Amino acid sequence: MSDKFTSFIHDIIDQDLKEGINSKKVHTRFPPEPNGYLHIGHAKSICLNFGVALEYKGFCNLRFDDTNPSKEDVEYVESIQEDVKWLGYRWDDRMYYASDYFDKLYQYAVQLIEDDKAYVDDLSPEEIREYRGTLTSPGKESPYRNRSIEENLDLFERMKAGEFPDGSKVLRAKIDMVSGNLNMRDPVLYRIQRANHHRTGNKWCIYPMYDYAHPLSDAIEGITHSICTCEFEDHRPLYDWIIENVRNLNSRPRQIEFARLNLSHTVMSKRKLRQLVEEGYVEGWDDPRMPTISGLRRRGYTPEAIRDFCERIGVAKAVSTVDIALLEHCVRQDLIFKAPRYMAVLRPLKVVIDNFPEDQVEWMDADNNQENPELGTRKMPFSRVIYIEQDDFMEDPPKKFFRLAPGREVRLKHAYIIKCERVVKDENTGEIIELRCTYDPQTRSGMDTSGKKVKGTLHWVSAEQAINAEVRLYDHLFVKDNPEESKDTDFKQNVNPQSLEILKSFVEPAFAEAQPGGRYQFLRQGYFCVDPDSSEEQLVFNRIVSLKDSWAKMQKKK
Ligand code: ATP
Numbered sequence: 023m024s025d026k027f028t029s030f031i032h033d034i035i036d037q038d039l040k041e042g043i044n045s046k047k048v049h050t051r052f053p054p055e056p057n058g059y060l061h062i063g064h065a066k067s068i069c070l071n072f073g074v075a076l077e078y079k080g081f082c083n084l085r086f087d088d089t090n091p092s093k094e095d096v097e098y099v100e101s102i103q104e105d106v107k108w109l110g111y112r113w114d115d116r117m118y119y120a121s122d123y124f125d126k127l128y129q130y131a132v133q134l135i136e137d138d139k140a141y142v143d144d145l146s147p148e149e150i151r152e153y154r155g156t157l158t159s160p161g162k163e164s165p166y167r168n169r170s171i172e173e174n175l176d177l178f179e180r181m182k183a184g185e186f187p188d189g190s191k192v193l194r195a196k197i198d199m200v201s202g203n204l205n206m207r208d209p210v211l212y213r214i215q216r217a218n219h220h221r222t223g224n225k226w227c228i229y230p231m232y233d234y235a236h237p238l239s240d241a242i243e244g245i246t247h248s249i250c251t252c253e254f255e256d257h258r259p260l261y262d263w264i265i266e267n268v269r270n271l272n273s274r275p276r277q278i279e280f281a282r283l284n285l286s287h288t289v290m291s292k293r294k295l296r297q298l299v300e301e302g303y304v305e306g307w308d309d310p311r312m313p314t315i316s317g318l319r320r321r322g323y324t325p326e327a328i329r330d331f332c333e334r335i336g337v338a339k340a341v342s343t344v345d346i347a348l349l350e351h352c353v354r355q356d357l358i359f360k361a362p363r364y365m366a367v368l369r370p371l372k373v374v375i376d377n378f379p380e381d382q383v384e385w386m387d388a389d390n391n392q393e394n395p396e397l398g399t400r401k402m403p404f405s406r407v408i409y410i411e412q413d414d415f416m417e418d419p420p421k422k423f424f425r426l427a428p429g430r431e432v433r434l435k436h437a438y439i440i441k442c443e444r445v446v447k448d449e450n451t452g453e454i455i456e457l458r459c460t461y462d463p464q465t466r467s468g469m470d471t472s473g474k475k476v477k478g479t480l481h482w483v484s485a486e487q488a489i490n491a492e493v494r495l496y497d498h499l500f501v502k503d504n505p506e507e508s509k510d511t512d513f514k515q516n517v518n519p520q521s522l523e524i525l526k527s528f529v530e531p532a533f534a535e536a537q538p539g540g541r542y543q544f545l546r547q548g549y550f551c552v553d554p555d556s557s558e559e560q561l562v563f564n565r566i567v568s569l570k571d572s573w574a575k576m577q578k579k580k
């Protein structure tokens with residue numbers, strides 16, 4: 023077993039293996055409900071379930087928990103498969119649907135009725151809730167609880183045959199209306215719902231409840247360890263009850279709970295993410311600001327970074343919120359050596375080098391990543407007109423400003439030292455539109471014979487050969503650490519109105535070969551990924567993260 027990823031879950035599995043439970047096998051599953059796109063919280067569950075299976079040389083199934091036809095869709099089924107594969111996990115031929123088991127689940131329910139462990143109830147949903155009691159008061163038995171087995175069998179079959187309207191009857195387990203655990207007070211197993219199912223069409227008008235379908239799906243598939251999030255801890259007695267009371271199951275899965283992932287500055291529930299999509303707060307499920315796997319992928323996150331993140335946060339029982347800065351740290355760590363470092367000027371300021379001959383181009387040697395020589399070198403054109411970053415120039419700079427200012431010298435990375443001679447302004451607005459500079463031919467990078475020392479080094483691109491680029495800068499989707507902090511206000515009120523800034527930029531010609539999905543460092547600016555919106559006319563980039571690593575800083579302070 024890997025020693026970098028251990029947890030209380032591993033301890034439980036080790037113990038089970040030692041005791042020879044479940045024939046010493048480990049078989050897990052990842053059971054998404056296809057009612058939305060997967061998010062980073064699901065990634066935690068995927069890494070855990072598939073990871074545990076790999077570590078113990080077992081298997082992990084992909085199972086669609088599709089028992090709620092009204093909210094499910096094939097679009098989601100497809101995106102989920104794509105996301106799991108992209109994260110690097112394989113289910114081979116082990117992809118299942120809870121709906122594959124509808125016939126079996128029905129048979130099991132008939133068995134429970136035959137054993138006097140389930141009954142058809144005619145109470146309305148409101149009455150059922152009322153009869154259930156509360157945490158402090160016991161429940162009350164339904165007047166229909168003691169129907170004969172024969173009557174129950176007949177009614178259940180007629181429920182299936184479509185003789186009763188939606189919501190008029192349910193099948194309930196006969197457990198204990200005074201149990202201290204509300205989940206054990208005769209929970210509903212089946213409901214009548216006329217809805218078209220994405221796989222079974224109109225075959226069924228009764229659908230099993232999650233708490234009934236889940237343990238049985240696990241048992242049917244021979245799952246040994248059913249790992250889920252802590253809100254199901256109170257459901258475990260019901261899970262076990264179902265496994266124990268359904269006859270002839272050949273597997274006894276064990277449910278283990280862990281704390282779900284919460285991430286700062288975002289929301290995680292699919293229901294809420296769907297609202298953001300449907301109400302137009304973002305462009306779609308794969309909007310690069312979304313915490314969805316498809317959003318993170320489009321943004322430029324790597325599967326390696328996400329897996330590393332999931333490993334670092336680990337698994338525990340206690341709920342906590344992880345700072346989004348850790349996720350950002352992980353992608354920086356992954357891209358440090360991988361991403362070529364090219365130059366891009368995000369907010370361009372034109373610079374004319376007066377003593378450089380017109381029509382001349384000099385090709386400068388530039389390494390592609392000084393941390394990783396394997397990425398090789400390229401040539402960068404240098405010419406009379408270049409662009410630098412607007413905020414690398416100040417007309418009236420404070421003392422500690424080491425970049426360009428009137429009369430000052432800076433080095434252009436991989437090129438020459440230039441000096442600012444004059445500032446050209448728009449006559450009407452006073453806005454700086456151009457700098458006139460001179461360069462020192464003795465200072466060519468790598469062959470500098472001038473002995474000059476300058477404090478600042480700037481990135482730049484040559485105007486003539488530059489490629490147009492749209493650069494999309496993202497900030498957190500929500501202004502608050504915890505957008506759901508107040509129960510009284512809608513979380514959408516905390517959406518960050520400045521979460522996207524779009525710039526018209528220039529990038530160096532080396533980007534001509536860039537393909538959608540390509541990841542780069544823009545020197546001094548951060549990591550960027552080429553967006554599929556790119557066209558012949560212009561490249562489009564998403565900023566993955568800036569270079570400023572607030573996570574690393576926080577760790578140092580500790
Ligand atoms: P959501 O509220 O986002 O819809 P869910 O739990 O209803 O989440 P499912 O599709 O049912 O979504 O989840 C599939 C699996 O992913 C479950 O085993 C669930 O426990 C796990 N999961 C969902 N959200 C998280 C999270 N934030 N952290 C860890 N695991 C999660």
Ligand code: MG
Pocket residue numbers: 055
């Ligand atoms: Mg769910």
